[in-house]
Amino acid sequence: MPKENQKSQFSPDFPEFTPEVYNELRSLAHAFLGSDRHRHTLQPTALVNEAYLKLAQHPKLGTVPRENLVRLAARVMRNVFVDYVRAANAEKRGGNWQRVSLSAVNESGSIIDIDVLALDEALQELYKLSERKAQLIELRFFGGLTEAEAAASLNISRSEATIQWRHARAWLQKRLRHTGDTQ
Amino acid sequence: MKEKIDQFKRIEEVFESAIRLPPSERQDYLRQACKGDSKLLEDVRSLLDEDARCEVDSPTQAIKNKIQQTVSAPPSPSMPDRVGNYRIIRECGHGGMGTVYEAVQDSPERRVALKMIRPGMMTRQLTQRFRYETEFLGRLQHAGVGQIFEAGVVNVGAGEQPYFVMEFIDGAPLLEHIRQAEFSTTNRLMLFVMICDAIQHAHQRGVIHRDLKPENILVVPTDTESRGSSSGHYASMVGQPKVLDFGIARATNADIQTTIQTEAGALVGTLQYMSPEQAAGNSQSLDVRSDIYALGVILFEMLCDRPPYDLKGRNIAECIQIIREQDPSRLSSVHSRFRGDLETIVGKCLEKDPERRYASASDLAGDVRRHLQDEPITARPPDTWYQLRKFSRRNRQLVIGVMATVLALTAGLIATTIYALRADEQRDRAVQAEARTKVRAEELEMVSQFQADMLGQIDPTKAGKELTADVTAKFTNALVRSNVPEAEWAGQIESFKRQWMRVNATDAARELIDSTILKPAIETIDKQFKNQPVVDALLRQTLAFRYKDLGLYDSALPLQTSALTTRRRVLGNDHPDTLASINNMGSLLRRQGKLDEAMLFYREALEGNRRVMGDDHPDTLISINNIGLLLEVMGKYAEAEPYFREAMEGNRRVLGNDHRETLNSIGNMGLLLQMMGKPDEAIPYTREALEGKRRVEGDDHPRTLTSINNMGAALRAMGKLDEAMPYYREALDGKRRVLGDDHPHTLQSIYSMGGLLRDLGQLDGAELLGAEAVTTARRVLPKGHWHAGVYLSGHARTLAAMKRFAEAEAEMLEAYDTLQKALGSDHKRTIGVIKHIVNLYDAWHDAEPGKGYNANAAEWKAKLDAVAP
Structure with a gap:
């Protein structure tokens, strides 16, 4: 039985945004990504800019700080990305649910497989353990932010961000390695 | 889970301390930190191993890259080979609106720039308008205007996409050009005159640019050989400017909404050049004078290397407000050599009122030419009379603003009511009003939210200042018209000001606001909203807030009671809006000193919020904080402490350290410790709250003033009387000024x-x-x-x-x-x-x-x- 796609899932981590905003961002992200009809660059900054313009027209949201929007955009990117991989996989497998992996090449040239769902699950767990660290990963992986930008968005110092990033990254790697071992 | 989080935190703490140390000291630290806990030691070590692996060969980096690759599909595959008669050579750039390619036309064979607008941005109707508008654009032929050869709609596999074919311009953006060429002021002005000439050409043909900015102006440099050959001509000296994208904003209906660029901050870059009337969203009433305004911003930037408004780090709403309300920097404040003609010219372009700007680009160019030739310019610096008029005009704006509030309220209410009556004729109107359709509810929500916002913006301090300006201006006016000899004016005005100082303008404005705005608003609600309980409750709640902020608690109570009763009845006790009203009721009663009653409401709000919104929801945290406050007022300090601590820690976690609520709860913690007789423990909290509020809310915000006062109180409690004094003084002066003597x-x-x-x-x-x-x-x-x-x-x-x-x-x-x-x-x-x-x-x-x-x-x-x- 395939897991519910969680299309309308709205995160309580962003109380300042309504589900409508979240859905708006989602459809924007889908328009950028998704189909091959128009393969335009999906730059999170472009997504944020476009979203920001739409939101600015909204009487209640014109004053939402940009940092919060960046965090939300990264979250949306993550969800859309995970859906995207799931959908691509579902198509390939005729609708049956299978774990998919993306192959990536690391710096030394060896190929590693990323289990996208494992990554997603790991992040969900990290959210429970430390919301800030999960957000840090989200911002850097899915928001495409640099360390300095992510630090600014989370309102922490650059050096603090480095330390936290190193811990989060080590944790994530260990967690993913562990998942691989047990399967 | 709790255990897991604790475990995570322990590992995290040791790990993060360890990596701050040089590797040589880590082992010793670990042994000491994990004394006897071999599981902890092992966990931290394995993480440190992972960390070390990251440094050399990072799988996470690979994951990150892969995600970025997948998420950001490269743009190149979408590049078409041909569009109509044009062969695409390469991509020159892309933005939110679309992509620009370099292309070659088959016949006549020439190099062109082809701009494809992103698909999906155009409806059929818009496409027609696009064809119609671009027809006009083709007729613009001027050395200073990027020529449009052709425009159309094409489908290259991604749906219908409008495109423009333009003259290919091999030039640098305006500001880059003048920086690289290290132009003198004279050269910059020459270039500017040529830009004005190009704009004038378009204006004469009925085309307004609407999106003028330095990035839309390219300059083609003069080749060295022709330089000086025709010395009278500006272009041979400074290059030929080419204004791009004339009228495209309109042709694609892209005025404000879609001029998006890919880089962050580019939007704010666009706002910078927007005239106040454009920023207000009046795109229908734009005329050439909006372009004149943008030219003024461009001239300012060409001369000073920075724009006239500092919009960095502001959100859109703030930017728009600044553009509409603040005076721009004066040119002479950047460099004194600009004092005089140039300052006057730029100032005239940047007037908020289009009527006061140059009537045409050629008038503007004329004055710059005259300045270059040392002739007297036509524009006049604003004289004292004008300043005075501006004073009273500002004030009139306040009056009009107040009127508009009342009008908008009444008009909006009438519209809503008619709407509701028509739809709900046969049914029980009360509950149906919001339950009918989602769209309806949203529309109602928007209308009433708008009205609530309007009411929420009423600010007695600002109104008080305006009142002072108004009264002073009126007095001066009367003086000028009277028979008092001019020599005595200064003395009279001085003595009048002294008299006026005795009146607290903020208090006067408070009374004025009550009688002219809030009371009529209540009457209007009474009349218009009998059948719209949800809207009625929202507006009454808003008014109750305003009265509470104004310190008029007795006036607030009936409104608050009514809002709460209605919400309980219509929305139910568990609705977030009802919970908010329950909480507000508690706050109002607390302010009125009715502590036991307040506690009942606070307890109900907390219980409801925990159940409905969850323990970590900001509303729940506010409720927790409020109970702490109340217990503190009741003198039950020990009972209050855990509430304050839970609220503070929750807020730090959920909202971040710089959030208003977090700062409030930190401040409350400090105050409590001080009341408990621990001023030295209180000071770090009080100081953190104060510094945060100064940064986030500004020095004059009532909440900041409260923290300033508390800081003084903590120091006083420690016997540091001299250190307490400046805080007390700042708080008292600020509150008198901002809140009024009677607050x-x-x-x-x-x-x-x-x-x-x-x-x-x-x-x-x-x-x-x-x-x-x-x-x-x-x-x-x-x-x-x-x-x-x-x-x-x-x-x-x-x-x-x-x-x-x-x-x-x-x-x-x-x-x-x-x-x-x-x-x-x-x-x-x-x-x-x-x-x-x-x-x-x-x-x-x-x-x-x-x-x-x-x-x-x-x-x-x-x-x-x-x-x-």
Whole structure:
């Protein structure tokens, strides 16, 4: 039985945004990504800019700080990305649910497989353990932010961000390695 | 889970401490930090191994890259080979609107720029308008305008996409060009005149640019050989500017909404050049003078290398407000050499009122030419008369603003009501109003939200300042028209200002706002919203807030009660809006000193919020904080502490350290510790709250002022009287200015300052302030409010210190009576007053022995022993 796609899932981590905003961002992200009809660059900054313009027209949201929007955009990117991989996989497998992996090449040239769902699950767990660290990963992986930008968005110092990033990254790697071992 | 989080936190702490150390010291640290806990040691070590692996060969980096690759599909595959008669050579750039390619036309064979608008941005209707508009654009032929050869709609596999074919321009963007060429001011002005000429050409043909900015102007450099050959001509000296994208904003209906660029911050870059009328969203009424405004911004930037408004780091709403309301930087403030003609010219372009700008680009170019040739320019610097008119005009804007509020309210309400009546004729209107369709509800929501926002924006401080400006201007006006000799004007104005200073403008404005806006608003709601309970409740809640902020608690109560009752009835007790109203009811009662009643509402709100919204929801955290506040007021400090701590920690976690609510709860923690007699523990919290509020809310915000006052109080409690003084002074001056002399918050500062002066032995000053607090409290606070008791006891202590024992006795006994009734006999504050009474009689007995005051002292001491053994 395939897991519910969680299309309308709205995160309580962003109380300042309504589900409508979240859905708006989602459809924007889908328009950028998704189909091959128009393969335009999906730059999170472009997504944020476009979203920001739409939101600015909204009487209640014109004053939402940009940092919060960046965090939300990264979250949306993550969800859309995970859906995207799931959908691509579902198509390939005729609708049956299978774990998919993306192959990536690391710096030394060896190929590693990323289990996208494992990554997603790991992040969900990290959210429970430390919301800030999960957000840090989200911002850097899915928001495409640099360390300095992510630090600014989370309102922490650059050096603090480095330390936290190193811990989060080590944790994530260990967690993913562990998942691989047990399967 | 709890255990897991604790475990995670332990590992995290050791890990993060370890990596801050140089590797050589880590082992020692780990052994010491994990003493005896081999599991912890192992966990941290394995993470450190992962960390070390990341440094060399990072799988996470690979994941990150892969995600980025997948998420950001490269743009190149979408590049078409051909579009109509054009062969695409390469991509030159892309933005939110689309992509620009370099292309070659088949016949005649020439290099062109082809701009494809992103698909999906155009509806059929828009496509037609696009064809129609671009027809016009093709007729613009001028050396300074990027020529449009052709425009159309094409489908290259991604759906219908509009495209433009333009002259290919091999030039640099305007600002880059003048920076690289290191142009003198004269050269910059020449270039600017040529830009004006190009704009004038378009304006004469009825085309407004609408999106003028330096990035839309390219400059083709002059090749060195032709330089000087025709020296009279500007282009040969400074290059040929080419203005791009004329009218495209309109042709694609992309005015404000879609001029998106890919880089962050580019949007704000666009806002910078937007005229106030454009920023206001009046895109229908734009005319050439909007372009004149943008030219003014461009000229400012060409001369100063920075734009006239600092919009960095601001959100869109703030930017729009700045553009519409603030005066731009003066050119001479950037460099004094611009004082005079150039400042006047730029100033005339940047006028908020289009009527006051140059009427045409050629008029503007004419003045710049005259300046270059040292002839007198036509524009005049604003004279004193104009300044005066501007004064009263600003004020008129306030008046109009107030009118508009009332009008918008009434008009909006009527529209909504008609709408509702039509739709709900046959049914029970009350509940149906919002349940009908989602769209309906949203529309209602928007209308009422708009009105709520309008009401929420009423600001007595600002109105007070405007009132001062208005009255002063009117006085000056009357003076000018009267027969008073000119020599006496200055003196008269000075004396008038002194008189006016005695009136607290903020208080005057408060009364004005109450009588001219809020009361009529209530009447309107009464009349118009009988059948719209949800909207009715929202508006009443908003008004209740306004009254509460204005310190008019008695006026707020019926509104608050009505809003809550309606919401309970229509939305149910568990609806977030109802919960908010329950909480607000508690706050209002607390402010009125009705503490037990307030607690009932606070408890209900907290219970509901925990259940409906969850423990970590900001509303829940506010509820927790409020109960803490109330317990603190009740003197139950030990009970209050866990609430404050939970709220503070929750807010830090959920909202971040710089959020308003977090700062409030940090400040509350500080205040509580101080009340518990631990001022040294209080200071770090109070300081953090104060610094945060100064940064986030600004120095003049009422919440900041409260923190300033608390900082002073903590220092005073530690006996650091001289250090406390500047804080007390800043808080008191600020509150008088911002909130008015009569505001309950101001009274607290008046009382505090009085106490500090007493501590310092400055009894005359202390007595004056103490008396002010007492008399104002009698006038503005609800009868029997415990604050009045506190102020009375403060003043009485000063009187006792001045040996005015009889007066002190009367006030001290009244203080006791008030506090005992409001807070109870065993409340810390009541007990405090008993101690003061004992001291008073002791001192009186010492001063006048043999009159039996020692008996009074003994009587009260017995009372004290009874309540506080």
